[in-house]
Amino acid sequence: MSAAENNTPETLTEDFDSPDDRCPAGRKAAGEDPAKREQIIEGAKRVFMSVGFDAASMNDITREAGVSKGTIYVYFQNKEDLFGALIERERNRVVRSIKHALDDHEPIDEALFEFGMTLTSHITSDHTIRAMRMVLGVSDRMPQLAKRFFVASPENGYTVLKGYLERQVQQGRLQIEDTDLAARQFIEICMAGMMKRRLFGEMDAPPERAYIEKTVTSGVLVFRAAYDVKTATR
Amino acid sequence: MSAAENNTPETLTEDFDSPDDRCPAGRKAAGEDPAKREQIIEGAKRVFMSVGFDAASMNDITREAGVSKGTIYVYFQNKEDLFGALIERERNRVVRSIKHALDDHEPIDEALFEFGMTLTSHITSDHTIRAMRMVLGVSDRMPQLAKRFFVASPENGYTVLKGYLERQVQQGRLQIEDTDLAARQFIEICMAGMMKRRLFGEMDAPPERAYIEKTVTSGVLVFRAAYDVKTATR
Amino acid sequence: MSAAENNTPETLTEDFDSPDDRCPAGRKAAGEDPAKREQIIEGAKRVFMSVGFDAASMNDITREAGVSKGTIYVYFQNKEDLFGALIERERNRVVRSIKHALDDHEPIDEALFEFGMTLTSHITSDHTIRAMRMVLGVSDRMPQLAKRFFVASPENGYTVLKGYLERQVQQGRLQIEDTDLAARQFIEICMAGMMKRRLFGEMDAPPERAYIEKTVTSGVLVFRAAYDVKTATR
Amino acid sequence: MSAAENNTPETLTEDFDSPDDRCPAGRKAAGEDPAKREQIIEGAKRVFMSVGFDAASMNDITREAGVSKGTIYVYFQNKEDLFGALIERERNRVVRSIKHALDDHEPIDEALFEFGMTLTSHITSDHTIRAMRMVLGVSDRMPQLAKRFFVASPENGYTVLKGYLERQVQQGRLQIEDTDLAARQFIEICMAGMMKRRLFGEMDAPPERAYIEKTVTSGVLVFRAAYDVKTATR
DNA sequence: AATGAATGAGAGTTCATTCAT
DNA sequence: TATGAATGAACTCTCATTCAT
Numbered sequence: 001m002s003a004a005e006n007n008t009p010e011t012l013t014e015d016f017d018s019p020d021d022r023c024p025a026g027r028k029a030a031g032e033d034p035a036k037r038e039q040i041i042e043g044a045k046r047v048f049m050s051v052g053f054d055a056a057s058m059n060d061i062t063r064e065a066g067v068s069k070g071t072i073y074v075y076f077q078n079k080e081d082l083f084g085a086l087i088e089r090e091r092n093r094v095v096r097s098i099k100h101a102l103d104d105h106e107p108i109d110e111a112l113f114e115f116g117m118t119l120t121s122h123i124t125s126d127h128t129i130r131a132m133r134m135v136l137g138v139s140d141r142m143p144q145l146a147k148r149f150f151v152a153s154p155e156n157g158y159t160v161l162k163g164y165l166e167r168q169v170q171q172g173r174l175q176i177e178d179t180d181l182a183a184r185q186f187i188e189i190c191m192a193g194m195m196k197r198r199l200f201g202e203m204d205a206p207p208e209r210a211y212i213e214k215t216v217t218s219g220v221l222v223f224r225a226a227y228d229v230k231t232a233t234r
Numbered sequence: 235m236s237a238a239e240n241n242t243p244e245t246l247t248e249d250f251d252s253p254d255d256r257c258p259a260g261r262k263a264a265g266e267d268p269a270k271r272e273q274i275i276e277g278a279k280r281v282f283m284s285v286g287f288d289a290a291s292m293n294d295i296t297r298e299a300g301v302s303k304g305t306i307y308v309y310f311q312n313k314e315d316l317f318g319a320l321i322e323r324e325r326n327r328v329v330r331s332i333k334h335a336l337d338d339h340e341p342i343d344e345a346l347f348e349f350g351m352t353l354t355s356h357i358t359s360d361h362t363i364r365a366m367r368m369v370l371g372v373s374d375r376m377p378q379l380a381k382r383f384f385v386a387s388p389e390n391g392y393t394v395l396k397g398y399l400e401r402q403v404q405q406g407r408l409q410i411e412d413t414d415l416a417a418r419q420f421i422e423i424c425m426a427g428m429m430k431r432r433l434f435g436e437m438d439a440p441p442e443r444a445y446i447e448k449t450v451t452s453g454v455l456v457f458r459a460a461y462d463v464k465t466a467t468r
Numbered sequence: 469m470s471a472a473e474n475n476t477p478e479t480l481t482e483d484f485d486s487p488d489d490r491c492p493a494g495r496k497a498a499g500e501d502p503a504k505r506e507q508i509i510e511g512a513k514r515v516f517m518s519v520g521f522d523a524a525s526m527n528d529i530t531r532e533a534g535v536s537k538g539t540i541y542v543y544f545q546n547k548e549d550l551f552g553a554l555i556e557r558e559r560n561r562v563v564r565s566i567k568h569a570l571d572d573h574e575p576i577d578e579a580l581f582e583f584g585m586t587l588t589s590h591i592t593s594d595h596t597i598r599a600m601r602m603v604l605g606v607s608d609r610m611p612q613l614a615k616r617f618f619v620a621s622p623e624n625g626y627t628v629l630k631g632y633l634e635r636q637v638q639q640g641r642l643q644i645e646d647t648d649l650a651a652r653q654f655i656e657i658c659m660a661g662m663m664k665r666r667l668f669g670e671m672d673a674p675p676e677r678a679y680i681e682k683t684v685t686s687g688v689l690v691f692r693a694a695y696d697v698k699t700a701t702r
Numbered sequence: 703m704s705a706a707e708n709n710t711p712e713t714l715t716e717d718f719d720s721p722d723d724r725c726p727a728g729r730k731a732a733g734e735d736p737a738k739r740e741q742i743i744e745g746a747k748r749v750f751m752s753v754g755f756d757a758a759s760m761n762d763i764t765r766e767a768g769v770s771k772g773t774i775y776v777y778f779q780n781k782e783d784l785f786g787a788l789i790e791r792e793r794n795r796v797v798r799s800i801k802h803a804l805d806d807h808e809p810i811d812e813a814l815f816e817f818g819m820t821l822t823s824h825i826t827s828d829h830t831i832r833a834m835r836m837v838l839g840v841s842d843r844m845p846q847l848a849k850r851f852f853v854a855s856p857e858n859g860y861t862v863l864k865g866y867l868e869r870q871v872q873q874g875r876l877q878i879e880d881t882d883l884a885a886r887q888f889i890e891i892c893m894a895g896m897m898k899r900r901l902f903g904e905m906d907a908p909p910e911r912a913y914i915e916k917t918v919t920s921g922v923l924v925f926r927a928a929y930d931v932k933t934a935t936r
Numbered sequence: 937a938a939t940g941a942a943t944g945a946g947a948g949t950t951c952a953t954t955c956a957t
Numbered sequence: 958t959a960t961g962a963a964t965g966a967a968c969t970c971t972c973a974t975t976c977a978t
Contacts, residue, residue: 052374054288058952068960069953079952136433137371140286143435150434158427181426181452188422192415193392195430199370200384201377218415222460267941292969302943307970520842522756526973536939537974547973604901605839608754611903618902626895649894649920656890660883661860664897667838668852669845686883690928735962760948770964775949 037075040065041086049130053083053138083138084145090131091152098122098157102164108173109220111164116190116216119157123191124206128153129198158183175229182227189219271309274299275320283364287317287372317372318379324365325386331356332391336398342407343454345398350424350450353391357425358440362387363432392417409463416461423453505543508533509554517598521551521606551606552613558599559620566590566625570632576641577688579632584658584684587625591659592674596621597666626651643697650695657687739777742767743788751832755785755840785840786847792833793854799824800859804866810875811922813866818892818918821859825893826908830855831900860885877931884929891921 043065047056058079062069076082102115122128131149139146162183168174176182192215197203207215277299281290292313296303310316336349356362365383373380396417402408410416426449431437441449511533515524526547530537544550570583590596599617607614630651636642644650660683665671675683745767749758760781764771778784804817824830833851841848864885870876878884894917899905909917 052371055374057950062961069962070955070960071958073953074959133370133373136367137286137288139367139433139435140284141289147435150430150436155431155434155436178452181449184426185423185453185456188425188427189419191422192418193422196384197389199373201373201381202384202389215415218412219419222419222456226456226459270941291967293967296944303970304944304972305942308941313969518842520839522839523842525971530940537941538939538976539937541974542937601838601841604835605754605756607835607901607903608752609757614901615903618898618904623899623902623904646920649917652894653891653921653924656893656895657887659890660886661890664852665857667841669841669849670852670857683883686880687887690887690924694924694927738962759946761946764965771949772951772965773963776962781948 036067036071040067040072040075040082041089043067044082044086048083048086048134049127052134053079080138080142083134084142087131087135087145087149091149095152095156098160102160108168109224112186112220112223113216115157115161115164116186116219117212119187120191120194120212120216121206121209123153124194124198124203124212126206129195132199157187161186173229174227176227182223186219186223189222190216192219270301270305274301274306274309274316275323277301278316279320282317282320282368286368287313314376317368318376321365321369321379321383324361325383328356328362328387329390332394336394342402343458346420346454346457347450349391349395349398350420350453351446353421354425354428354446354450355440355443357387358428358432358437358446360440363429366433391421395420406463408461410461416457420453420457423456424450426453504535504539508535508540508543508550509557511535512550512554516551516554516602517595520602521547548606548610551602552610555599555603555613555617558595559617566628570628576636577692580654580688580691581684583625583629583632584654584687585680587655588659588662588680588684589674589677591621592662592666592671592680594674597663600667625655629654641697642695644695650691654687654691657690658684660687738769738773742769742774742777742784743791745769746784747788750785750788750836754836755781782844785836786844789833789837789847789851792829793851796824796830796855797858800862804862810870811926814888814922814925815918817859817863817866818888818921819914821889822893822896822914822918823908823911825855826896826900826905826914828908831897834901859889863888874931876929878929884925888921888925891924892918894921 040061043063044056044061046064047060051060058069058072061082062072065072072082076085098118102111131153135146135149162179165174165176165179165183165186169176169179194203194207194212194215198206274295277297278290278295281294281298285294292303292306295316296306299306306316310319332352336345366387369380369383396413399408399410399413399417399420403410403413428437428441428446428449432440508529511531512524512529514532515528519528526537526540529550530540533540540550544553566586570579599621603614603617630647633642633644633647633651633654637644637647662671662675662680662683666674742763745765746758746763748766749762753762760771760774763784764774767774774784778787800820804813834855837848837851864881867876867878867881867885867888871878871881896905896909896914896917900908
């Protein structure tokens with residue numbers, strides 16, 4: 001455990017800065033071949049996703065990734081480290097997808113609708129729900145991991161939206177005192193509890209697009225009823 | 235073993251109706267002493283809460299509960315059964331606290347405010363957050379448990395609120411087409427993502443009362459801006 | 469284990485010499501009520517017989533005998549002791565049944581036939597086969613028990629028969645040099661391997677009477693072909 | 703696990719046909735090194751033989767075999783599987799030794815004598831007796847094992863002998879109506895109860911050769927008195 | 937005297953990790 | 958460098974035995 005703590009996610013992404021500096025002959029240094037690293041993570045992902053952290057055995061991962069046990073331990077210090085790297089990769093993937101969801105749409109209605117659709121679809125997807133469950137399942141042992149995952153995935157939408165709202169307020173199109181709160185409110189109205197229901201298994205498949213559309217549409221209406229310029233709410 | 239078979243969640247709360255009928259001398263039947271049962275669950279709770287289901291060992295629970303391993307296995311069939319009983323107990327605790335939160339308050343503002351405060355405080359409490367994490371961590375293996383816990387705890391607020399909203403609509407005080415959706419929206423506005431942030435460890439303690447009050451107050455305003463009679467929103 | 473070794477079967481049967489000497493008021497002294505002792509052994513027999521020594525749990529015996537755990541431990545030092553007492557009881561039962569099987573029948577043919585039938589039927593019975601398996605299963609831990617059981621049950625027939633043969637030789641009706649060997653031969657010819665086949669499960673039920681009759685009849689013929697006076701065998 | 707599944711008794715003897723095809727470098731595949739497998743069985747044999755199946759603990763076997771617990775479980779699915787493999791090995795050993803005991807000896811006397819000596823010596827050996835006790839001790843839980851062991855070991859002699867007797871009858875050298883019964887009779891006469899006495903511990907060492915010789919000699923005489931051509935018995 | 941709830945050592949089995957090849 | 962056989966601590970669960978009632 002002490003060893004694992006040295007391996008904070010921050011350092012993980014730095015591992016590849018110059019992978020082949022030391023091995024010009026083509027032979028990769030131990031634990032420095034990005035393709036093999038990817039191969040291992042890909043196998044680990046399949047196993048972790050389907051049974052969770054504790055129930056996943058390193059043997060399963062070995063089999064699924066098609067590499068030997070020893071090789072995994074060259075690339076990752078231990079099971080937790082491997083799991084952390086996997087979550088970190090997912091994190092990066094998500095951040096990219098949401099980043100530009102609010103950029104260009106001119107009418108506020110459409111911009112918010114698009115944003116709400118993207119975020120809700122993403123968060124209720126099988127992929128994300130499974131990842132969340134896994135992360136939460138080990139959050140006692142790896143609290144930083146859960147936090148980082150959250151900041152990257154659901155919370156990231158909040159950051160983007162808050163910036164957007166502030167710009168709209170500055171431009172006089174919306175009247176919001178607390179943009180922090182308003183951003184959070186909008187996100188939650190759009191999801192209307194679907195994330196919770198998916199997490200706990202009350203909904204056992206991602207909601208249909210029509211249902212999401214209806215929910216997000218209503219969310220935009222509620223939000224504008226509260227924060228449009230004419231209305232003097234709060 | 236016959237005693238243990240009564241441990242299905244449904245019957246858990248009924249087990250203790252008349253515990254001393256058969257044992258007037260004070261000696262309790264095997265697996266039927268509510269105090270000892272409570273003692274075991276209490277110890278199990280401490281261990282499960284702090285490290286999660288998988289990382290908790292029966293030996294730890296033994297030590298924490300102050301009973302022997304054999305005794306635990308008289309009261310509970312196995313580790314999952316013990317965990318289930320613990321979650322079930324938490325579930326019951328919640329249901330009771332929320333049930334009557336909307337009954338008597340006359341002005342809608344106050345009623346919704348009280349409800350939002352109760353629900354948000356409850357769901358963001360250490361107790362509930364830890365329970366949720368545990369349940370989500372094993373939801374692959376015990377999906378019914380997660381579902382039951384959810385329906386009882388966060389979802390239960392939804393049922394109560396939906397009934398309240400329907401009564402207000404009938405009495406002409408609110409104008410809501412889809413009370414199902416509106417109830418879900420209100421709950422999420424009141425929490426404004428606090429449950430998520432608590433779950434993932436972004437907030438590492440329950441939010442202060444002032445913060446909850448501010449958030450719920452704003453939530454009520456947004457909700458009324460959208461659904462008050464005069465306003466013709468949706 | 470050291471305690472159990474003090475409890476050789478020999479002493480077990482002496483326990484009842486004067487059970488009520490010390491308790492004239494009717495209340496039996498601890499571990500001295502023969503009826504309760506019998507009740508315990510009867511329950512133990514059902515359990516041991518059906519699953520064997522190791523697989524039988526004291527709880528099962530408790531249930532089957534209808535007495536409490538503590539009571540069993542008043543009457544018997546431990547599980548081995550209880551098992552020993554049970555086997556000892558079976559032993560005594562058997563000895564009685566075979567003892568007089570060769571007494572009165574005048575013609576040698578009939579006498580041997582009757583004896584062979586009795587012995588073979590007895591030894592191939594479910595009861596005896598199960599007892600043998602149990603005893604053999606623990607013969608490493610309780611070697612004296614197996615030996616005593618054997619001497620009483622299968623070997624006892626040998627003693628009786630040998631005496632009979634010696635009398636016949638003295639009376640000039642048979643011509644046998646080694647009555648010890650002849651007695652063993654006769655017994656084995658009559659069983660023709662049935663005991664082995666039953667023990668190992670090749671025959672899963674006691675052989676039918678007709679089959680035993682045929683076998684014993686043949687056994688008598690073979691025996692007389694070898695040992696009748698006219699024939700000069702050996 | 704896939705390797706362990708090959709451990710069905712039928713395939714056991716075929717496992718080692720070409721053990722080093724895949725590992726020319728000397729490194730053996732998991733669960734496929736015959737030497738290690740033998741080492742484990744050898745250790746297990748010592749433990750099982752001395753205390754029986756139930757009383758033998760995997761820890762004892764670990765210690766006796768000089769391998770770790772994990773290794774045992776690579777080679778064998780579980781305790782029963784290991785025990786089964788051990789018994790199976792003993793079984794094969796026996797079959798080989800008896801198979802050709804009656805082939806070439808011309809005079810019937812000598813052929814039967816040789817056969818009787820081989821079979822009796824084998825069955826009364828420490829090895830076989832201990833194996834029988836073990837097998838019988840678990841015959842409730844593993845009935846097929848006991849049956850297979852029996853068919854291979856003691857019963858196998860019967861099959862061989864019966865074939866021999868039938869050939870002698872066809873050639874007019876013996877006069878037997880029921881060769882099945884006669885074969886069983888001969889075997890039992892030759893052993894004259896020695897197997898029983900050894901099993902139950904009445905004889906605590908294999909009988910001396912002189913004693914077996916005397917017994918088998920007498921057995922052959924008795925058998926021929928009954929079944930020689932001139933004599934019209936049965 | 938009889939009870940049976942409680943004990944806790946020890947059972948079989950798994951699996952993250954190591955290291956000889 | 959990559960492998961995967963081997964390790965052994967730790968797991969859940971059982972049950973002969975004890976002793977307060």
